[in-house]
Amino acid sequence: KRSKPIPWVEVDDDEREKRRKNSLKRNGPMVNGNDHSQNGRQHKKARLSYGNPSNDHGNPFGHTNGREANHAGPSSVPLNPAAQAIQEQRKQLPIYLGRDALIEEIKRNDVTVLLGETGSGKTTQVPQYLLESGLAGNGMIAVTQPRKVAATSLAQRVAAEQNGPLGKVVGYAVRFDEKSSPQTRIKYMTDGMIMRELMSDPLLSRYSVVIVDEAHERTLRTDLLIANLKRLQKHRNGSSDAKGKGNSNSSKPLKIVIMSATLDAEKFSKFFYNAKILYIKGRQHPVKIYHSAESQPDYVDSAMRTFFQIHTDQPPGDVLIFLPGQEDIESLEKSIDMFAKRLPQDSPEVLVCPMFAAQAPGKNAKVFMSPPPNTRKCVLATNIAETSITIPGVKYVIDTGKCKEKQYLARMAGGGFDTLLTRDITKSSAMQRAGRAGREGSGVCFRLYTEDAFNSMAPSGEPEILRCSLTSSMLQLRCLGQDLMELDLMDAPDTDAICSALKTLFIIGAFNKQSQLTPAGRHMASFPLEPQHACAIVASKEHGCSSEVIDVISVLSASSKLFLDITEQRDAVSEARLKFRHPSGDHLTILNVVHAYQEIASSEKKKSRKEWCRKHFLNERTLVEAREIREQLRQTCTRVGVDYTTSCGENEGPVITCLGHGLVANSAFLQPDGSYKQTMGSSFVKIHPGSTLSDKKVPAIIYDELVYTNQIYARGVSSIPKSFFAKHHALSQRAA
Ligand code: CDP
Ligand code: MG
Numbered sequence: 129k130r131s132k133p134i135p136w137v138e139v140d141d142d143e144r145e146k147r148r149k150n151s152l153k154r155n156g157p158m159v160n161g162n163d164h165s166q167n168g169r170q171h172k173k174a175r176l177s178y179g180n181p182s183n184d185h186g187n188p189f190g191h192t193n194g195r196e197a198n199h200a201g202p203s204s205v206p207l208n209p210a211a212q213a214i215q216e217q218r219k220q221l222p223i224y225l226g227r228d229a230l231i232e233e234i235k236r237n238d239v240t241v242l243l244g245e246t247g248s249g250k251t252t253q254v255p256q257y258l259l260e261s262g263l264a265g266n267g268m269i270a271v272t273q274p275r276k277v278a279a280t281s282l283a284q285r286v287a288a289e290q291n292g293p294l295g296k297v298v299g300y301a302v303r304f305d306e307k308s309s310p311q312t313r314i315k316y317m318t319d320g321m322i323m324r325e326l327m328s329d330p331l332l333s334r335y336s337v338v339i340v341d342e343a344h345e346r347t348l349r350t351d352l353l354i355a356n357l358k359r360l361q362k363h364r365n366g367s368s369d370a371k372g373k374g375n376s377n378s379s380k381p382l383k384i385v386i387m388s389a390t391l392d393a394e395k396f397s398k399f400f401y402n403a404k405i406l407y408i409k410g411r412q413h414p415v416k417i418y419h420s421a422e423s424q425p426d427y428v429d430s431a432m433r434t435f436f437q438i439h440t441d442q443p444p445g446d447v448l449i450f451l452p453g454q455e456d457i458e459s460l461e462k463s464i465d466m467f468a469k470r471l472p473q474d475s476p477e478v479l480v481c482p483m484f485a486a487q488a489p490g491k492n493a494k495v496f497m498s499p500p501p502n503t504r505k506c507v508l509a510t511n512i513a514e515t516s517i518t519i520p521g522v523k524y525v526i527d528t529g530k531c532k533e534k535q536y537l538a539r540m541a542g543g544g545f546d547t548l549l550t551r552d553i554t555k556s557s558a559m560q561r562a563g564r565a566g567r568e569g570s571g572v573c574f575r576l577y578t579e580d581a582f583n584s585m586a587p588s589g590e591p592e593i594l595r596c597s598l599t600s601s602m603l604q605l606r607c608l609g610q611d612l613m614e615l616d617l618m619d620a621p622d623t624d625a626i627c628s629a630l631k632t633l634f635i636i637g638a639f640n641k642q643s644q645l646t647p648a649g650r651h652m653a654s655f656p657l658e659p660q661h662a663c664a665i666v667a668s669k670e671h672g673c674s675s676e677v678i679d680v681i682s683v684l685s686a687s688s689k690l691f692l693d694i695t696e697q698r699d700a701v702s703e704a705r706l707k708f709r710h711p712s713g714d715h716l717t718i719l720n721v722v723h724a725y726q727e728i729a730s731s732e733k734k735k736s737r738k739e740w741c742r743k744h745f746l747n748e749r750t751l752v753e754a755r756e757i758r759e760q761l762r763q764t765c766t767r768v769g770v771d772y773t774t775s776c777g778e779n780e781g782p783v784i785t786c787l788g789h790g791l792v793a794n795s796a797f798l799q800p801d802g803s804y805k806q807t808m809g810s811s812f813v814k815i816h817p818g819s820t821l822s823d824k825k826v827p828a829i830i831y832d833e834l835v836y837t838n839q840i841y842a843r844g845v846s847s848i849p850k851s852f853f854a855k856h857h858a859l860s861q862r863a864a
Contacts, residue, residue, distance in 0.1 A: 133437055134430055136418040137579060211291045218256075218289060221249030222411050230254070230406065231261045234337075238365055239384045239400040241393045244408030246560070247518040247567050250387050251278075251341050252286050255314045258337055258383075259297075267336025267380060268312065272319045274347045276302040276687075277485055277492055278516035283307070283316040290314075303656050304685075304757050319349035323356070324656065326608055331360050337383040342515055343396060344388040344556075346591035346618075352601055355615045356608075357384050358400065389515045390556050392588060399618050413566040415525075419579040427528040428456050430576045432463050434526050439471075439478065439504055442572070445523025446505040448513060450561050452530040452550045454688075457482045457508045464506060477503040484510045486687040495519055511553075514560045518567060525565040529553055529577040533589070534596050549836065552581075556588040591619050598629040599659055603638055606645045607653045632793050635808075636663040651768045655761065657685060664790035665761065665770065668783075673776035676783045678761050679722045680715050682754040684832060684844070690718060690750045693818060697745075704744045705820075713821045713829070713846030715787055716780055725751050784830075788848050791830040795853070796842065798827050804842065807853060816841040828853065 207215065218224065223244065234240050244250050255269045273279040283300035290297050299308030301317040308315055319340070325332065332338065338357055343350055365381045386396045386403075393405045424430035431449050438447055451457050461480050468478040481495045498521060499505040507519055511531050532548045553561070558575065565571025575582065598621055602612050613626065633639040638649030638659055652662035661681045668677040683690050693701065708724065710716035721744075728740050741748035765772040776782050788795070796804035796813055802825060803812045813834060815822050821829070824847070832844025 134424065134433055134576075135421040136574065137421050139417040139419065139579070207291060211288075214289055214291075218249075218253065221253060222247075223249035223253050223408050226406075226408060227253075227257055231257055231263060233404060233406055234258065234383060234385060235263055237404050238361060238381070239386070239403035241386045241388070241396045241400070241403050241405045242408070243388055243390075243393050243405065245410030245412060245563065246389050246515050248408045248410045250389075250408065251282055251516070252289065254385065254387070255337075255339060256286065256289065259313055263383070264313065264336045265380070268334050269314045269337045269339065270322055270332075270335045271314065271316045271339045271341055272322050272350070272353065273316060273516065274319055274342050274345050274350060275485055275512055275516060276305075276318055277487075277512060278342075279316040279318055280305070281492065281517070283314075286314060286316070304753075304760050319347060319353050323349050323353055323604065326356060327604075327653070330608065331364055332357075332382070333364075333380065335382065336380060337385065339385040339387060341387045342389070343386045344390045344392050344588075345515075346589070346593070348592040348596050348598075348601055351591060351593045351618055352605070352615070354386070354396075354399070355617050356610075357382070358616060389560065390588065392556075395618065411567075412563060413568070413570045415562050415566040415570070416572045417562055417575065418573070419575045419582060420577060423578055423581060424528075424576040427451075427530060427576050428460050428463075431460055431526050431528055432467065434574050434576065435464060435506060436467060438524050438526075438572075438574075440475065442524065444476070444504065445571070446499070446507065446519075446521035447524040447526065448507045448509060448519060448522045448564055449526040449528070450513065450531075451508060451510060451528055452532045453510060453548070454484045454486060456528075457484055457510070460508055479503050479505045480508065481505060482508045483513060485512055511557065511561075513564065514557060519564070520568065522564055522567065523569065523571045525561055525571065525573040527553075527558060527561045527573060527575045527577075529558065529575060529581065531557065534592065552577075552585060554588050555582065555585045558582060558585060593617065593619055593621050596625075598625050599632045602626075602629045603633055603645075603649060603653050603659050606639070607650060633659065635792055636660060636790060638663070651770075654768050655764050657681065657761075660790040660793070661685065662790070664786045665765065666768075667786040667789040668774075669770045671776070671782035671786050672774045673780075673782040673786060674765065674770055674772045675775040676719055676780065677786045678758055678765070678772055679754075680719050680783065680787065682758040682761060683718050683722060683750060685757050686750045686753040688747055688750050688753075690721065690747055690754075691818070692745045692747050701745045708744075709820050710780075711847075712780070712784055713826075714819055714832075714844050715846045716783065717820050719780070719783065721746060722751070722754070784846055784848055785852060787846065788830050788852050791832070792853075794832070794834075794842075795828060795830045795848065797850070798825055798829075804829060811840055813840045813842045815845050816843040819843065819845045821845050821847060 223230070230242075242250060242254065251271065255271050258264050258269055271282070273282070279300050279302050283298055284294050287294040287296070287298040292298065294300075295307035295309055296311050298314045299312040299316075300306070301308060301315060301321045303318065303320060322332070322338070340350060340354060340357070343354070361382045361384060384400070386400070388396070397403045397405050420430070428451070431451065435447055435449065449460070451460060461482050464478060464480050471478075477500070479499045483492050483495045495507050495509075496519065505521060507513065507522070509519075513519060529552055530550055531553045532550050535549045562573035562575075565573045598612060605612050605615070612621070630639065630643055633649065634641070634643070636652070636659060637646060638652050640646050648663075648666055649659075651666050652659050655662035655665060657665075661684065664677050665674065665681060668674040691705070705717075708717050708720040710720055725737075725741075725746075728737055732740070738748060741751070762772045793808050795807045797807060799805050799812070803814060805812050807828075813831075815824075815829070816835065819842075826847035828848050828850045829842065829845050830848050831842035831846075833842075835841050835843055
């Protein structure tokens with residue numbers, strides 16, 4: 129039976145109305161007064177665009193003139209009814225009214241900052257407008273995204289809007305996956321991918337427009353990209369003299385468009401010499417906000433109770449629940465499914481749709497479909513549903529107030545590393561989340577935190593560059609002949625983080641003592657991997673075990689874990705794992721699984737492969753993805769002269785040695801009391817209970833990552849001979 133209902137406190141209506149008026153210019157009756165009055169101020173400062181839509185756009189619906197045909201979609205192809213419907217939808221987006229003004233402004237300015245609420249049509253429409261208006265010339269338009277899922281799903285949508293197949297005019301490029309062709313004109317890509325392109329094309333000369341989307345998220349790669357765009361735009365747009373000569377591809381001018389869903393435009397504008405800021409008026413309906421009267425420490429349980437309160441008491445409308453991560457999503461999915469079965473016969477059905485970055489693209493697509501009749505869709509999402517994505521049908525939002533954020537722990541661990549920590553969201557996120565309820569009509573948002581808690585939230589998030597490991601970026605920049613410390617960045621990183629990155633790069637042999645790039649370091653940077661993992665592959669050349677090392681690294685690079693942990697069946701799980709278990713620990717256990725799966729995959733049908741994975745509590749998606757990653761890594765190996773076919777056979781010792789080269793900063797020695805002390809840091813760690821080594825005591829370990837719960841656990845652990853450190857110890861002493 130349902131436990132007692134959660135008491136709610138509604139945000140005062142009068143108060144909200146006042147706040148709404150404050151933010152009228154934004155045309156978004158959002159929720160929090162304090163933030164909004166601030167927003168109002170920002171608006172005044174910035175120039176308003178867009179008051180002047182050309183007259184044939186006065187009525188945006190039902191145009192039939194010839195010019196219109198050019199606007200929306202490729203005009204040469206006759207449109208079938210479905211394609212026509214898509215074109216109609218395009219015209220109904222808020223951004224459509226400002227189309228001409230927008231094109232005009234982008235034409236006039238080298239850099240444009242574009243703000244608009246989620247769903248106004250920025251990401252899907254702006255690139256098409258630029259393409260259709262000929263503004264991109266014969267260059268490509270890049271649209272960068274912080275997340276893979278967003279890049280691929282947007283490309284799919286926009287390809288449909290262009291009435292063509294994905295990968296032709298509209299394509300995408302994300303790590304380990306690319307769909308594009310020589311005809312591609314609009315390319316959705318992750319910010320990491322375009323940074324990678326800088327290596328082969330330092331001026332990004334194939335692109336005439338780079339659109340940096342979701343810039344407000346300030347990911348490390350977005351920041352580095354923005355810094356590089358500023359630099360290379362100077363180069364490309366240089367003096368009009370150079371342009372007049374038009375001597376080479378690289379002198380073609382570059383347009384930059386920075387897009388964001390929140391009101392932090394000033395900073396971007398300042399960075400680009402006071403670039404013009406444009407606003408798109410959104411279409412936001414009123415959202416009623418409720419805060420819980422008391423704090424809700426068990427937010428998963430509270431979310432479930434709130435969902436059923438809505439389901440039984442509220443009119444139809446889908447529900448979107450924001451949770452920090454995959455684990456919480458999966459556990460809530462289970463409990464909602466379980467309770468839904470116990471609802472009275474006549475109550476509407478419940479359809480739960482989880483959504484998180486590591487989920488297979490096909491599964492995420494389910495979120496966008498309309499549920500069957502008499503069914504309430506309940507989407508369980510991480511903050512990927514906060515901005516990049518619009519989910520139709522949502523009328524209710526439940527906000528747990530939590531998110532997972534990458535956090536760099538420079539001081540705690542010797543080498544420094546990133547870990548995902550669950551933490552409170554920012555005010556800006558809370559407002560975005562509530563806004564998801566008002567996309568199609570008025571909505572309701574239930575916040576599982578008190579109004580006081582809301583008031584004490586930070587206004588907006590800290591840029592990643594101030595809180596993440598810089599190792600990978602530093603290596604990449606050095607390959608571009610750049611120095612992180614000399615780059616013109618929006619926010620400069622902390623010296624501690626820089627030192628720690630330099631130290632790690634030195635220890636893995638990517639930099640020499642003078643912090644110069646080594647040939648091995650250049651090879652490492654060619655791999656689309658963390659330098660520590662790339663280092664293991666580069667080292668495998670010398671140890672004749674590239675095949676095995678690549679197999680292990682492929683699984684470690686997949687977006688979800690290989691081993692499924694099902695708490696209720698813990699015994700069955702460990703029983704099933706037994707046959708893969710390798711005495712040296714988790715890495716070679718992974719290798720055993722990969723080998724076993726390869727055998728099954730070569731002889732068995734798809735269905736029995738699935739069954740085999742299920743029986744052994746293995747995530748087949750990880751294995752399939754790992755196979756694709758392996759293919760890509762092999763291609764890189766060929767480029768940098770590593771023979772990926774060399775194998776060490778049964779003698780697997782060298783595999784651990786290679787991994788050790790990469791993970792040397794992630795190592796620890798056994799202490800008399802049974803704990804492990806980091807070799808290069810001062811923390812004591814325990815082996816994670818999920819590890820094959822959890823009940824073993826070995827003299828020295830390497831590990832993939834540390835996780836913080838009540839203590840520090842090492843996860844992905846292997847035993848490594850202490851003698852391995854003889855060489856590295858001297859190095860690390862020097863590095864320290
Ligand atoms: O970038 P912004 O949030 O301003 O909007 P958008 O991503 O361009 O999306 C505009 C609209 O396109 C959404 O409101 C959806 O109606 C539609 N869309 C869709 O149907 N499927 C997608 N994968 C993406 C967008
Ligand atoms: Mg967008």
